Amino acid sequence: MAKKQKQLEVAFLGGVGEIGKNMTAICYGGDILIVDCGSTFPSVDDTPGIDLIIPDFAFIKDNIEKVKGILITHGHEDHIGGLPYLLSECGNIPIYGSALTIALIKHKLTEKKIQMPKMHAVKGGDVKSIGAFSIEFVSVTHSILGAFALSISYGGGVVFHTGDYKIDYTPVDGESIDLARIADIGNRGVTLMLGESTNVEKKGTTISEKEVGVTLEKIIETHTDKRIIIATFASNVNRVQQIVKICERVGRRVAFDGRSMVKISEIAKRLNMLDYEDNTVVDIEDIKGIQPEKLCIISTGSQGEPMSALTRMANGEDREVVIGDNDVVVISSQPIPGNEKAVYTLINNLYRRGAKVLYGSLEQLHVSGHACQDELKLMLSLVKPKFFIPVHGEFRHLKKHEELALNLGLKKENIKIADIGDRIAVDKKSMRFIDGVEAGEVYVDGDTNVDSLVIRDRKQLSTDGVVILLLNINVENRQLTSVDILSRGIVFEEEFLEQIKILVEDTFAASSYKNESDRGGLKNGVRRKVARVILNKLKQRPMILPLLMEQVKQDLTEEDDL
Ligand SMILES: [Zn+2]
Ligand SMILES: [Zn+2]
Numbered sequence: 378m379a380k381k382q383k384q385l386e387v388a389f390l391g392g393v394g395e396i397g398k399n400m401t402a403i404c405y406g407g408d409i410l411i412v413d414c415g416s417t418f419p420s421v422d423d424t425p426g427i428d429l430i431i432p433d434f435a436f437i438k439d440n441i442e443k444v445k446g447i448l449i450t451h452g453h454e455d456h457i458g459g460l461p462y463l464l465s466e467c468g469n470i471p472i473y474g475s476a477l478t479i480a481l482i483k484h485k486l487t488e489k490k491i492q493m494p495k496m497h498a499v500k501g502g503d504v505k506s507i508g509a510f511s512i513e514f515v516s517v518t519h520s521i522l523g524a525f526a527l528s529i530s531y532g533g534g535v536v537f538h539t540g541d542y543k544i545d546y547t548p549v550d551g552e553s554i555d556l557a558r559i560a561d562i563g564n565r566g567v568t569l570m571l572g573e574s575t576n577v578e579k580k581g582t583t584i585s586e587k588e589v590g591v592t593l594e595k596i597i598e599t600h601t602d603k604r605i606i607i608a609t610f611a612s613n614v615n616r617v618q619q620i621v622k623i624c625e626r627v628g629r630r631v632a633f634d635g636r637s638m639v640k641i642s643e644i645a646k647r648l649n650m651l652d653y654e655d656n657t658v659v660d661i662e663d664i665k666g667i668q669p670e671k672l673c674i675i676s677t678g679s680q681g682e683p684m685s686a687l688t689r690m691a692n693g694e695d696r697e698v699v700i701g702d703n704d705v706v707v708i709s710s711q712p713i714p715g716n717e718k719a720v721y722t723l724i725n726n727l728y729r730r731g732a733k734v735l736y737g738s739l740e741q742l743h744v745s746g747h748a749c750q751d752e753l754k755l756m757l758s759l760v761k762p763k764f765f766i767p768v769h770g771e772f773r774h775l776k777k778h779e780e781l782a783l784n785l786g787l788k789k790e791n792i793k794i795a796d797i798g799d800r801i802a803v804d805k806k807s808m809r810f811i812d813g814v815e816a817g818e819v820y821v822d823g824d825t826n827v828d829s830l831v832i833r834d835r836k837q838l839s840t841d842g843v844v845i846l847l848l849n850i851n852v853e854n855r856q857l858t859s860v861d862i863l864s865r866g867i868v869f870e871e872e873f874l875e876q877i878k879i880l881v882e883d884t885f886a887a888s889s890y891k892n893e894s895d896r897g898g899l900k901n902g903v904r905r906k907v908a909r910v911i912l913n914k915l916k917q918r919p920m921i922l923p924l925l926m927e928q929v930k931q932d933l934t935e936e937d938d939l
Contacts, residue, residue: 383533384802384803385802385804386404386800386802387801388436389768389796389799389800390402390434390814391797391816392415392768393770393796394775395417396575396771397416397417397430397455398432398818400412400415402436405509406508406509408507409437410445411470412447413450413456414447414449414458414463415456415457415458416429416458416459416821417429418454423832430820430821431818432797432818432819433815433816433819435814435815437463444470445509446508447463447471448527448529450524450527452474452475452478452521453541457485460472461485464491464492469495471496471497472497473497473512474496474498475514475523476648477523477645479497480648481641481644484644499514501515502514502515502516502558509532510530515558516553516555518542518552518586519746520543520610520613520615520745521614521746524542526559527540533804533805534567534568534569534803534805535565536567536571537563538571539572539573541573542747542752542756543748543749543752544556544752544755548586549590549616550615563759567762567763568764569762569764569766569808570760570764572756572757572766572767572768572778573768574774574775574777574778575747575769576749577750577753577770577774578773578777579745581751582748583746583749584741587619588741589616589709589744590616593607593619593707593742597673600705603669603704604669605673605674605704606687606700606706607673607706607709608676608678608710610710611635611637611638611641612637612641616709617675618650618651621651621675625657630659630671630673631653631659631672631675632663632673633661633674634661635676635687636677638675638677639661661698669703674698678690679709680716680719681720687723691727691730700730700731704730704731704733705733706727706734707734707735707736707742708737709742710743764791764793764803765782765787766801767794768795772794775795779792798815798816799813800812834920837918837920838866838920841866841867841918842920843865844864844911845863845922846860846862846881847861847863847926848860848903849928851929852929853929855894857882860881862878880910881907884902887902888902896925900923903921904921904922908921
C-alpha cells in the first residue's frame with residue numbers, strides 16, 4: 378500500500394495571477410479539499426462569443442476518489458460560478474457554505490438541471506471534520522452576506538484562508554468580522570496563510586457599507602418629486618436592505634427589477650437576511666398604479682450588462698419602465714475593469730432619455746468589499762502565519778502583497794507567488810514548489826466547451842476575414858479542373874483574384890499530389906503561398922481554407938454560397 382502523504386500540498390487551479398475563477402486544492406494524508414470553484418466573465422475583445430471561463434478540472438477528475446468536499450467561502454460568481462460544470466464532470470461532491478451561499482448554489486444548479494449533491498449549510502464558528510481535515514468557518518465582512526474565512530487544521534498544522542473580506546466595524550446586518558477568533562487562531566499557530574490581495578494597491582482602509590447608506594439616503598431625501606431607480610449588484614443584500622429601509626421611512630414603495638435582483642431578494646427574504654413590511658415591495662408589473670415620486674426601483678445592470686434591466690430601460694426596450702425627465706438613476710457600483718465602455722454607454726443613453734444620472738466619483742455611491750492595505754496588515758498581524766501565499770489578485774497585486782508581508786517581518790523564503798497549475802508543498806520547516814498539476818482555462822460557449830484554438834480562429838475571422846479556395850480536382854486523371862475563391866470579411870479586385878487562381882494552379886502543378894496523393898502537403902503549400910501574396914498586397918492575414926473537391930465526374934457544379 379502506498380504510504381499516506383504526510384506533507385501539506387496546495388495546488389492552484391485558478392484565482393492566482395488573475396481576479397476571477399478562484400479554485401484551490403488542499404491535499405494532505407491522501408485526502409483533497411477544494412476551496413471555491415469560480416468562473417470569470419470573458420471580455421469580448423479577448424474571447425469573442427464566449428459566455429464564461431472556468432478552471433480546467435483535470436487534476437480533480439484524475440484524483441476524484443481522494444476529493445472529500447468543496448468549501449465555498451461566499452456566493453460571488455468568482456467563487457461558485459464553476460460549480461455546475463465541476464459537478465456535471467465529477468459527480469456528487471459534498472459542498473459546505475453559509476445558508477445564503479448554499480441557497481445561491483442550489484438556485485444555480487436547478488437552473489442548469491444539475492443533480493444536487495449533499496449540501497451543508499454552516500454558520501460562523503461551526504467546525505466540520507472532513508477526511509483528514511478539521512475546518513472552522515470564521516465570519517468575515519464582504520460585499521455579500523454569509524462570507525467566511527477558513528481555518529483548516531490537518532495533521533501537521535493549520536492553513537488559514539482569508540476568503541474575500543474587508544474589515545467593516547459597522548456592518549449593516551450587525552454580524553461583524555470575527556477578529557477575536559482570528560486573533561485566537563493566530564495565537565495557536567498558523568502554518569500557512571492564503572490571503573486575498575484585490576485592494577492591496579489602495580492605502581488605508583475600505584469605507585464601511587453604512588456610508589453608502591448615508592449617501593443614498595441624502596439622494597432619496599433630496600429628490601422627493603422624482604421617481605428613483607438604483608442599480609447595484611443583486612448579491613449585495615446589505616445595500617438592498619439599506620435602500621429598502623430608507624424607502625420605508627420616507628414612504629416610498631420598492632420594486633425589484635432584473636432576474637437576479639428578484640431572485641436573490643426572494644432568497645434573502647426567505648433566509649431572514651432581508652427585512653421589509655408586507656406592503657413595501659410591489660411587483661414590477663404592478664408599478665403603473667403607483668405615483669412615480671412614491672416609487673423606488675432597485676435593479677440589476679450597474680455594469681452595463683447587455684441583457685440587464687437597466688440596459689433595457691436605457692435603450693427604451695423595457696416594457697415596465699419608460700425612462701424620462703422625471704427619473705433619477707443612481708449607479709451604485711464602480712465599473713469592473715473591462716466594463717467601463719459598457720457602463721458609460723449606458724449612462725449616455727440614460728441622459729439621452731432625459732434622466733438625471735448619479736454615478737461613479739460624483740458621490741460616495743459605492744464602497745469596495747475588499748480589504749485595503751491597513752486591513753491586510755491587520756489580518757497578517759493577527760494570523761501571524763509562518764508561511765504566506767497571496768491569492769485573489771493579478772501578478773502585480775500578489776507582488777505588492779508580498780512586499781507588504783515582508784515589511785511586517787515575514788521572511789522572503791517563507792512567501793511564494795503562485796501561478797495557475799503550481800503546486801506548493803509545506804512542512805514544518807520549509808515551503809517549496811513541487812511538480813505542477815494539469816490546469817488552465819476552459820471556455821464555455823452555450824452548452825459546449827471550446828479550446829483556445831477556436832478562440833484564435835474567431836479573433837482572426839473577426840479582424841481579417843476568411844478566404845476559401847476550392848480546388849476542383851478530377852480524381853481519375855488527378856488534374857486540377859478549376860479553382861473557385863470565396864471570401865467573407867475581405868474584398869479582392871478581379872485582377873488580384875485571377876493572380877491568386879494562377880498561384881494556386883502553379884502550386885498544384887509543382888506539388889507531389891499527382892504522384893503521391895499528398896493532400897496535406899498540397900493544402901499547406903496553397904495556404905502558405907496565398908497567405909504570403911495577400912499579406913504583401915493587402916497587409917491582411919485572413920484565415921485561408923483550401924478545400925480539395927475530388928470528384929470523378931467532369932461536370933463539377935459550383936458549391937452553394939457559404
Ligand atoms: Zn467576493
Ligand atoms: Zn472574489
